[in-house]
Amino acid sequence: MAGNGLLDRRHFLQGGALAAAAVGAGGAATAETLTKAPWMTAPGTPFEGYGQPSRFEAKVVRIAGNPPNAPGTGASRTPLQALNGMITPNGLHFERSHSGIPDIDPDAHRFLIHGLVKRPLVFTLEALARYPMTSRIAFIECAGNSAVLFAKDPAAATVQGIHGLVSCAEWTGVPLAPLLDEAGVDPKAEWLLAEGADAAAMSRSVPLGKARDDALIALYQNGERIRPANGYPMRLLLPGYQGNMNVKWLRRIKLTEGPTHTKDETSRYSLLQQDGRVAEFKFPMDAKSVITQPSPGLAMKGPGLYEISGLAWSGNGKITRVEVSADGGQSWAPAALAEPVLSKALTRFRLPWRWTGGSAVLQSRATDETGYVQPTRAAQIAARGARGIYHCNLITSWGVAEGGEVKHVYA
Amino acid sequence: MAGNGLLDRRHFLQGGALAAAAVGAGGAATAETLTKAPWMTAPGTPFEGYGQPSRFEAKVVRIAGNPPNAPGTGASRTPLQALNGMITPNGLHFERSHSGIPDIDPDAHRFLIHGLVKRPLVFTLEALARYPMTSRIAFIECAGNSAVLFAKDPAAATVQGIHGLVSCAEWTGVPLAPLLDEAGVDPKAEWLLAEGADAAAMSRSVPLGKARDDALIALYQNGERIRPANGYPMRLLLPGYQGNMNVKWLRRIKLTEGPTHTKDETSRYSLLQQDGRVAEFKFPMDAKSVITQPSPGLAMKGPGLYEISGLAWSGNGKITRVEVSADGGQSWAPAALAEPVLSKALTRFRLPWRWTGGSAVLQSRATDETGYVQPTRAAQIAARGARGIYHCNLITSWGVAEGGEVKHVYA
Numbered sequence: 084m085a086g087n088g089l090l091d092r093r094h095f096l097q098g099g100a101l102a103a104a105a106v107g108a109g110g111a112a113t114a115e116t117l118t119k120a121p122w123m124t125a126p127g128t129p130f131e132g133y134g135q136p137s138r139f140e141a142k143v144v145r146i147a148g149n150p151p152n153a154p155g156t157g158a159s160r161t162p163l164q165a166l167n168g169m170i171t172p173n174g175l176h177f178e179r180s181h182s183g184i185p186d187i188d189p190d191a192h193r194f195l196i197h198g199l200v201k202r203p204l205v206f207t208l209e210a211l212a213r214y215p216m217t218s219r220i221a222f223i224e225c226a227g228n229s230a231v232l233f234a235k236d237p238a239a240a241t242v243q244g245i246h247g248l249v250s251c252a253e254w255t256g257v258p259l260a261p262l263l264d265e266a267g268v269d270p271k272a273e274w275l276l277a278e279g280a281d282a283a284a285m286s287r288s289v290p291l292g293k294a295r296d297d298a299l300i301a302l303y304q305n306g307e308r309i310r311p312a313n314g315y316p317m318r319l320l321l322p323g324y325q326g327n328m329n330v331k332w333l334r335r336i337k338l339t340e341g342p343t344h345t346k347d348e349t350s351r352y353s354l355l356q357q358d359g360r361v362a363e364f365k366f367p368m369d370a371k372s373v374i375t376q377p378s379p380g381l382a383m384k385g386p387g388l389y390e391i392s393g394l395a396w397s398g399n400g401k402i403t404r405v406e407v408s409a410d411g412g413q414s415w416a417p418a419a420l421a422e423p424v425l426s427k428a429l430t431r432f433r434l435p436w437r438w439t440g441g442s443a444v445l446q447s448r449a450t451d452e453t454g455y456v457q458p459t460r461a462a463q464i465a466a467r468g469a470r471g472i473y474h475c476n477l478i479t480s481w482g483v484a485e486g487g488e489v490k491h492v493y494a
Numbered sequence: 495m496a497g498n499g500l501l502d503r504r505h506f507l508q509g510g511a512l513a514a515a516a517v518g519a520g521g522a523a524t525a526e527t528l529t530k531a532p533w534m535t536a537p538g539t540p541f542e543g544y545g546q547p548s549r550f551e552a553k554v555v556r557i558a559g560n561p562p563n564a565p566g567t568g569a570s571r572t573p574l575q576a577l578n579g580m581i582t583p584n585g586l587h588f589e590r591s592h593s594g595i596p597d598i599d600p601d602a603h604r605f606l607i608h609g610l611v612k613r614p615l616v617f618t619l620e621a622l623a624r625y626p627m628t629s630r631i632a633f634i635e636c637a638g639n640s641a642v643l644f645a646k647d648p649a650a651a652t653v654q655g656i657h658g659l660v661s662c663a664e665w666t667g668v669p670l671a672p673l674l675d676e677a678g679v680d681p682k683a684e685w686l687l688a689e690g691a692d693a694a695a696m697s698r699s700v701p702l703g704k705a706r707d708d709a710l711i712a713l714y715q716n717g718e719r720i721r722p723a724n725g726y727p728m729r730l731l732l733p734g735y736q737g738n739m740n741v742k743w744l745r746r747i748k749l750t751e752g753p754t755h756t757k758d759e760t761s762r763y764s765l766l767q768q769d770g771r772v773a774e775f776k777f778p779m780d781a782k783s784v785i786t787q788p789s790p791g792l793a794m795k796g797p798g799l800y801e802i803s804g805l806a807w808s809g810n811g812k813i814t815r816v817e818v819s820a821d822g823g824q825s826w827a828p829a830a831l832a833e834p835v836l837s838k839a840l841t842r843f844r845l846p847w848r849w850t851g852g853s854a855v856l857q858s859r860a861t862d863e864t865g866y867v868q869p870t871r872a873a874q875i876a877a878r879g880a881r882g883i884y885h886c887n888l889i890t891s892w893g894v895a896e897g898g899e900v901k902h903v904y905a
Contacts (some may be wrong), residue, residue, distance in 0.1 A: 120602060126693050127563035127594025130723070132555030133585040136544070139600055140719050144511050154540035167714040168629040168666040172584055174545040175718060183538025189550055190530060215801045215846055218579040218832045253844075255579040282537050306577045307586060312541070315548045348522045355896075366819075390626045422628045423834045431666075435626055459652030476621060 085404045085416035087409035088437040089391075092419040117279025135173075140165075142467045144245060145175055148180075150351035156184025158225060159312070164373045167392065169220070169421065171250035173305050177249065178312040179225050181283035181347070185332055189316040192280065194300070194475065198337035202269030208316050212302060214257040219299070220428045222396045224249035224368045225326035226352050228473035232460065232479065237491040242378040245479070246490065249396065251429035254320050256301035259294050261335075271337035276345070277319050280334035287328045288342035293366070296321050300333065323398030323427040324366045325352060325473075355471040369400035370457050371476035372405050372432070372449035382485030385439035391418070392433045397451035401425065403430040404450040411444035411480065412459065416446070424453075443483040460493060495771035496827035498579025498820035499848040508534040544575065547585075553578075555656060556586055567806065569636060570723070571658025574786045578803065580631070580840045581831065584662035584716050589723040590636050590659065592694035592758070596743055600727040603691065605711070610749035612678030619727050623713060625668040629870035630710070631839045633807045635660040635779045636737035637763050643871065643890065648902040653789040656890070656902065660807065662840035665731050667879030670705050670747075678854035688730050691745035698739045698763075699753035700732065704777070708733050722845075732857035733811030733838040736763060736884075742862065752891070766882035778809035782867050782887035783816050783843070783860035797851035802829070803844045815841040815861040822855035822891065822905035828857070836862075854894040855905045868874045871904060 109248055132370045136143065143166075147159040159177045162173055171177075178184075187334040197203040225248035231238045269290070275294055278286035290299070309315045314331030321328050326348065342348070344366070354362040369481060371396035377383060391409075395402045401424055406415035418432035432447070449457045458466070463477040482492035507710045522563035547554065554577075558570040569590045572582055582588075587609045589595075608614040649656055679702070689697040700709070710731040712720060716876035720726045725742030732739050737756065753759070753775070765773040788794060802820075806813045812835055817826035829843035829885055843858070860868045869877070874888040893903035 120598070120691055120745075122596035122598050123691055123695065123888060125691055127591065127596040128722075129560035129567055129594060130556065130568070130589065130591070131794075132568040133547070133555070134556075134587070134721050134723050136718060137600075137722045138597070139726075143718065145541065145545075146543075147541035155538055157541070159541040165719075166531065168664045168665045168717045168718045170581065170716045172716045172718045176545070178541065180538065181543070183540060185533035185618075186549070187531070187533050189548075209795070213795075213798075213800055216578060216845060218842055220834075253581045255581045280531060280534055282534055284534065289720070305583045306583045307547060307554065307583045308576075310545050311539075311548050312545050315550075326573040334531075384620070384624075387624075389624055393629070401799045423631075425834065431629055433626060435529075459580065470729045 085408065085414040087332055087443050089407060089409050089416040089433040090195045090437060091222065092417060092434050096322060110477050116371055128351045137462070143175070145177065155180050158248055160243050161250045162243045163247055163370060163394065164242045164378050164381055166375070169251055169431050171252055172306065173252065173307065173310050176250040176252060176304070177225065177248045178328060180281065180287045182281050184309065184311050185279060185281045187315060187332060192331060194315055194317060195335040196262060196266045197335065198339055199269035200338050201269070204262070204266050209486065211257055211300065211317070214262070214345045216255055216257055218253055218255040219322065220251065220253045220425050221248055221320060221322040222251040222427065223326050224328050224396070226473040228256055229475040230493035233464070233472065233473050235471045237493050240491060241380045242373060242375055246373045248326065252304045253306065254299060254301040255303035256299045256320065257318070259298040259300055262300070263294065268338055271340050274339045274342050276337040276339055276343045277330040277333060278335050279330045280332040285327065285347050286343070286345045287330060287348055288345065289328060293321055293324065309471055323368060325368065327352060328366065335414065336484060337441055340377060340391070347389035354473050355468070357468040361372060365474055370399065370402065370451040370455050371473065372447040372457060373479050374447050377445070377483065377489045379489050379491055381489060383438055383489065386438055387435050389434045389438055390444065392431065393447050395432055395447070395449040395457070396428065397431045397449065398427060399455065400427065400452040402430040403452050405447045407434045408446045409443045409472055412446055415448065437482070440485065442485055444480045444492060446478050446484060446494070450476055496819065496825040499850055499855050500581045500818060500820050500827040501846040501848060502895060503828060503845050523632050544787040548736060552563055554586070556588065566591050568814070569659055571654050572661045572741065572875045574805065575789050577786070577791055578842070580842050581660055581716065584663065584718065587663060587715070588636065588720070591692065592696045593692050596692045596741060597722065598691060598726060603727055603729060605744060606746040607673060607677045608746065609686070609750055610680035610683035611749050612680070615673070615677050622668055622711065622728070625673070627666055627668055628710065629661065629664055629666040630733065631836050632731060632799065633660055633662040633732040633838065633840045634737050634740055635807055637884040640886040643886050643888055644875070644880045644883065651902060652791045653784060653786050657784045659737065663715045664717065665710060665712040665861050666714035667710045667728070667731065670709040670711055673711070674705065679749055682751050685750045685753050687748040687750055687754045688741040688744060689746050690741045691743040695889055696738065696741060696758050697754070697756040698759055699756065700739060701748055704732055704735065713766050718848050722752045734779060736779065738763060739777065763884060765884050766879070768877065768879040776885055778881055780885065781808035781810065781813065781860045781862040781866050782806065783858040783868060784854050784890050785858050785892055788856070788894065788900050790826065790891055790900050790902055791901060794894060796850055797849055798899070800849055801844055803805050803842065803855065804858050806841045806858070806860040808860065808866070809838060810866065811838065811863040812837045813841040814863050816843045817859045819857045820847060820854045823857055845878045849894070851896065853896055855903060856894060857889050857894040857905070859889055
């Protein structure tokens with residue numbers, strides 16, 4: 084049994100266990116004892132063509148980094164502490180833009196496949212949309228997510244500020260492989276260049292093997308056309324790979340013999356090693372997890388039963404196990420994983436916790452189907468040093484103080 | 495082999511099959527032959543806290559019935575013809591309101607469990623949110639969806655107009671069963687009454703067995719707090735049951751010996767039988783499917799390869815098979831089902847079709863894991879008559895004319 088109040092993951096569902104969690108017991112409450120609320124006394128508002136969140140949720144928004152110096156250039160983070168489940172709603176999916184969000188007319192947009200192919204192809208959106216589609220629920224994570232965990236001191240930040248560059252959606256579009264077959268790939272081609280139609284012409288090199296495996300030209304995000312901030316009218320989806328390789332506003336794919344070494348992969352997104360050398364290419368995002376509730380800014384409200392809840396993901400397959408510790412990693416208890424557990428998608432984990440009111444250090448640790456286990460901070464820094472800023476997937480610690488305040492700590 | 499051009503569901507993915515679908519071949523196209531688009535010549539727009547769809551998608555909206563006579567009272571339909579995948583984005587989830595959308599202050603809202611219980615309970619949102627949660631992707635369908643298919647003549651309407659009262663989301667919330675255990679249900683209780691906090695106090699009776707099975711007090715919809723139109727801050731989720739039983743703006747659950755026979759279940763949502771008698775209660779929505787692309791308003795653009803795509807669902811479990819016909823039901827071909835196929839969720843099906851340019855009648859037919867097969871229009875009317883308006887799940891026919899126009903037809 085794990086220490087400091089962690090309970091069995093099935094505990095809450097066992098008969099009789101809940102009484103301890105009773106809150107707001109009603110005594111002799113009846114429907115009449117509840118004051119008639121003002122919203123029951125007059126008709127509500129009419130229908131909207133496109134609905135919006137409640138005005139009481141106005142604080143649940145993405146927070147952008149780098150303003151006001153470079154409008155639209157930087158990143159905008161998902162408020163993970165306010166969300167639950169595995170899907171990120173489209174309005175809150177994180178974004179990373181290199182020169183703002185282009186306002187693309189879908190009828191004027193063209194997508195080109197060229198380079199080392201027998202037959203270059205140009206697609207309108209309408210032409211592309213006639214091809215067979217597939218759907219998959221996949222996370223996208225910016226390679227620079229969580230980089231602050233390498234800093235010397237813990238961050239005075241929320242989970243949004245630290246880990247908010249990861250989101251998950253159902254993406255629907257046209258698999259790339261049959262399009263490449265139609266263009267007729269030259270046997271010399273082993274890579275491709277993918278370029279966006281933003282003003283930065285953001286571009287990345289992708290191994291042909293990944294393009295043939297599970298790459299998608301995504302047209303829809305959670306059922307509707309992709310949002311402008313996420314690549315409207317089309318983006319490349321490379322499940323599990325570094326976020327910016329999932330090129331938004333995709334305008335061309337050029338088949339090449341080797342990588343193109345674009346500005347976006349030499350000046351950024353490369354991995355500084357312990358020995359000072361740089362690894363230019365590390366594509367899949369390794370297994371990672373983070374507790375979203377409780378987390379900094381969400382103070383505990385008195386001793387009692389709570390649910391610890393968070394997200395786990397791996398760019399290399401399915402999450403097979405998430406463990407939670409309430410004593411800074413001395414003991415661990417397995418969390419329940421919410422179905423469906425999908426490859427390269429966010430997985431929600433949950434575990435009941437009886438908080439005594441004392442101090443605690445909460446951690447989560449993910450394992451994926453390759454057997455890879457999320458490393459401690461000490462282990463990741465020992466392996467890589469602390470000067471790199473990409474692919475940070477070390478275990479995060481939330482310190483719970485007596486009184487209930489939650490803060491980022493190192494443990 | 496099914497007639498009139500239907501292809502094997504794996505056809506598109508076989509090497510060499512695609513050449514016939516080539517569109518917009520580029521000849522000697524290079525990146526330079528594509529005119530530099532205006533959105534590549536200047537920085538784009540900055541970040542938004544809460545994102546919105548592209549302005550070019552302004553027509554993709556819900557369409558409300560019954561305006562302007564009764565603002566907010568009626569239904570608002572999902573534009574299924576413009577969507578793909580299985581998830582409905584929150585802004586486009588269908589809604590049915592009986593007295594508009596209440597503007598509920600979540601801090602002032604209370605949820606009561608009372609009636610035949612040992613200990614009545616009152617929950618604030620904050621108290622409820624401490625309980626263990628579960629997530630599930632589930633469809634909700636209004637019992638009155640598709641009722642126009644009983645009319646004497648085919649409807650001059652889109653799939654949105656005919657079938658738009660069905661949507662699907664990931665719902666996250668607190669299972670009802672342990673809350674009932676905590677309240678201590680009297681052995682005499684076999685039903686419950688669920689009532690909303692809208693001005694209509696919309697209320698329905700629910701068998702206790704369903705409440706103990708998979709009922710959820712849903713707080714989140716596709717990751718974020720439920721939208722006002724869909725029950726903010728909480729709704730009852732009864733997976734697979736008639737839409738309005740999933741009571742929005744839930745304010746109380748009262749345990750009762752029998753059904754309460756509320757106005758909302760005697761004046762509406764009851765099932766008129768062939769013999770003129772009314773069945774007050776039929777809860778699960780039977781297996782159903784509809785082709786969303788092509789569909790009325792989406793004209794074919796010349797002979798060639800197309801993907802037929804649509805949605806299938808069952809309130810009684812998983813969809814196990816969807817068949818498609820292009821000749822009005824004379825021959826059928828099995829469609830591919832998009833993973834994950836989940837119980838009581840929308841399932842996307844797809845099948846390639848080579849349209850010759852001649853006339854065709856497209857149909858889809860769903861089978862669920864109970865073995866139930868979606869009935870023809872003739873069979874459903876023979877069994878029930880055509881005067882009922884609820885639980886219509888008969889096979890829909892789209893007529894494709896020479897020239898490519900698509901219309902609702904009877905076949």
